[in-house]
Every structure is written in C-alpha cells, then in structure tokens.
Amino acid sequence: xxxxxxxxxxxxxxxxxxxxxxxxxxxxxxxxxxxxxxxxxxxxxxxxxxxxxxxxxxxxxxxxxxxxxxxxxxxxxxxxxxxxxxxxxxxxxxxxxxxxxxxxxxxxxxxxxxxxxxxxxxxxxxxxxxxxxxxxxxxxxxxxxxxxxxxxxxxxxxxxxxxxxxxxxxxxxxxxxxxxxxxxxxxxxxxxxxxxxxxxxxxxxxxxxxxxxxxxxxxxxxxxxxxxxxxxxxxxxxxxxxxxxxxxxxxxxx
Numbered sequence: 001x002x003x004x005x006x007x008x009x010x011x012x013x014x015x016x017x018x019x020x021x022x023x024x025x026x027x028x029x030x031x032x033x034x035x036x037x038x039x040x041x042x043x044x045x046x047x048x049x050x051x052x053x054x055x056x057x058x059x060x061x062x063x064x065x066x067x068x069x070x071x072x073x074x075x076x077x078x079x080x081x082x083x084x085x086x087x088x089x090x091x092x093x094x095x096x097x098x099x100x101x102x103x104x105x106x107x108x109x110x111x112x113x114x115x116x117x118x119x120x121x122x123x124x125x126x127x128x129x130x131x132x133x134x135x136x137x138x139x140x141x142x143x144x145x146x147x148x149x150x151x152x153x154x155x156x157x158x159x160x161x162x163x164x165x166x167x168x169x170x171x172x173x174x175x176x177x178x179x180x181x182x183x184x185x186x187x188x189x190x191x192x193x194x195x196x197x198x199x200x201x202x203x204x205x206x207x208x209x210x211x212x213x214x215x216x217x218x219x220x221x222x223x224x225x226x227x228x229x230x231x232x233x234x235x236x237x238x239x240x241x242x243x244x245x246x247x248x249x250x251x252x253x254x
Contacts, residue, residue, distance in 0.1 A: 001227075003234050007032035007056075010083040011233075012076075014066050014124055015093030017044025019193030020143065022051075023222035024090055024229050029057030031230065036079035036086075037061040038072075038124075039093065058083075066093055066120035072127050085131045088139045088233050091121040096195060100155035110157045117161035121168065129181070136180040139233045142169045144185040146248050153189075162187075166244055173242035182241055184232055189248025192219040216249030 011028045015021030016037025022044070028035050029052045037059065039045050045061040052059040060082050064071035079086065094117045097109060121142055132138025147153025148162030166185055173183035190210045192200075199206040211218050228247055231237055246252060 001230070003031050003230055005235055006230075009033050009087045010079065010085065011035045011088045011090065012079055012086045012124075012128060013037045013090045013092060014120065015039055015143075016048055016061060017041035018048075019195055020188070020191060020222045020225045021090070021092040022048045023226035024092060025059055026051055026055070027223070027226035027230050028088075029055040029059050032056040034083040035059045036075070036083060038064055038066060038075045040065055066124055067115045069123055069127070072124055076127055080131075085135060086128050086138070087132075087135070089125065089128050089132075089141070090229065090233075091124055091140070091142045093120055094143055094161075094195075097155040097158040098198075100157065102156040105156050113157035114161050114164075117158070118164050118168070121165060125172065129176070132181055133176070133179055138181050140169075140172060140181065140183040141229060141232055142183070142185045144169070144187040144244055146187050146189045146246065146251055148185075148187055149244070149246070149252065169244070170242040177241055182238065184237075184240055184242065185244045186225060186228060186232065187244050187246045187248065188220070188225050189246070189251040190214055190219045191222055191225060191247075193222055213254075214249040214251055215253060218249065220247065220249060 011033050013021055013024055016025050017039035025035050025037055025048055042063040049059055062075035062078050064075050095113055097113050142165050144165045145153055145162040147159045148166045169183050169185040225247055
C-alpha cells in the first residue's frame with residue numbers, strides 16, 4: 001500500500017539499527033519520507049543505511065543513547081539541520097530482561113530496563129513534542145508489547161516497563177489531543193527479531209513452543225509491525241487516539 005502523504009515528511013525513529021525499528025525505517029523511506037534514526041549500534045545503523053540507498057526517501061542516523069538528554073539533543077539538532085522539524089516520532093528502542101522474576105531481578109537490571117524502555121521514551125518525546133506543538137500537529141507511536149497487557153510476556157522489569165508505556169501513551173494523547181497531537185501504542189506478540197535470537201538458539205525449542213502457543217501458529221516478521229505503523233501514523237488513522245494496537249497472532253485471545 002502506498003501512502004503519498006509521507007513524501008518529504010520527517011520521521012524520527014529510535015532503535016533503528018535492527019528488528020522492528022529497522023523495518024520501520026525501511027517502510028517509511030520506501031514511501032519517500034526523510035527518516036532519522038537513533039541507536040547505540042553504529043554497525044547496525046550502517047547496515048540500515050545500506051538497505052535504504054535505492055529507496056525514494058532518505059535516511060540519516062546518529063549513534064547515541066536515548067537515556068541521555070544531551071545525546072538526544074545532539075541527534076535532534078542533526079535531524080532538524082538535515083530534514084527540518086519532526087512530524088512523526090516512533091519510540092521503538094527497547095531491551096528485554098530474559099523473563100527474570102522479581103526476586104531474581106537486580107536493581108541494576110531493573111534500572112537498565114526501565115531506563116531504556118520507559119525513561120528513554122519519555123526523554124525523546126519531551127524533546128520532540130515542543131516542535132510538534134509549534135506545528136500544531138504531530139504523531140507519536142510508542143512500542144508497547146503484549147507484556148504491557150498481560151503477564152508472561154517478559155519478566156518483572158520488562159512487564160512493568162511495557163505496562164507503563166501504555167499508561168504514558170494514553171496520558172500523552174489525553175493531555176495534548178486538543179493541540180494537534182495524536183499518540184498511540186503498538187503491542188507486538190512474537191516477532192522474529194535479533195532481540196529474540198536466544199529463543200531460536202540451539203534446537204530452537206523455545207521458538208517452536210512460542211509458535212505453537214500462538215493461535216496463528218507462527219512468529220511474525222518485523223515488516224508486519226512496520227506495515228501497521230505506516231497505517232497508524234497516517235491520516236487514515238486520524239481518529240485513532242490513545243489506543244493500543246495489538247499484533248500478536250491471536251495470543252491475547254487465548
């Protein structure tokens with residue numbers, strides 16, 4: 001599906017070096033958008049760039065940490081200098097906690113997961129939102145998870161962070177909807193990305209178990225989440241506000 005509205009628009013994507021974030025970058029540059037990515041993985045960002053060279057849109061990136069305000073500021077300065085104000089923000093960066101229950105969760109692990117998954121989303125949003133308010137229009141899509149809706153999709157820290165992302169998204173939309181801001185979240189289920197590589201290691205029993213537990217009987221590809229993002233960020237979804245869009249192969253129907 002083609003979305004001509006993205007031609008010349010500026011998209012800011014976190015977690016752009018791999019997985020869902022990379023797939024989102026590729027989807028939007030294919031629509032003619034100017035996409036700026038941020039990630040700690042410089043090699044991954046270079047690989048993302050290499051995949052965009054034949055696309056009608058443009059991709060530039062900044063190697064940086066979304067938990068550090070000064071690095072976000074530097075990335076945003078580069079994005080504005082290259083492409084102008086941000087129209088769409090995709091807060092996709094995140095880390096897992098290996099399904100660690102609370103008594104086995106160290107304070108360091110808790111801080112790391114909440115810092116990247118929640119604080120990073122908060123910090124990036126707060127730096128880009130003023131531009132959107134000045135334009136009187138902006139779209140924010142945060143990456144939640146089915147772990148933000150039920151137990152079992154992660155450990156104590158990951159599940160807490162994704163529940164918080166959903167609450168933050170709803171409040172963000174509620175607070176700024178009348179000023180032209182539209183915020184929603186996507187809640188993926190089993191998506192085959194480098195972040196889930198451990199599930200496919202060895203004989204792949206964990207990956208097979210997950211596929212079997214998913215009513216659709218398979219893992220999804222990152223491109224499927226990116227396709228949903230294209231719709232959710234578009235004018236066709238303009239009446240969708242503060243909503244969590246699941247893409248889980250029927251997992252929550254069980």
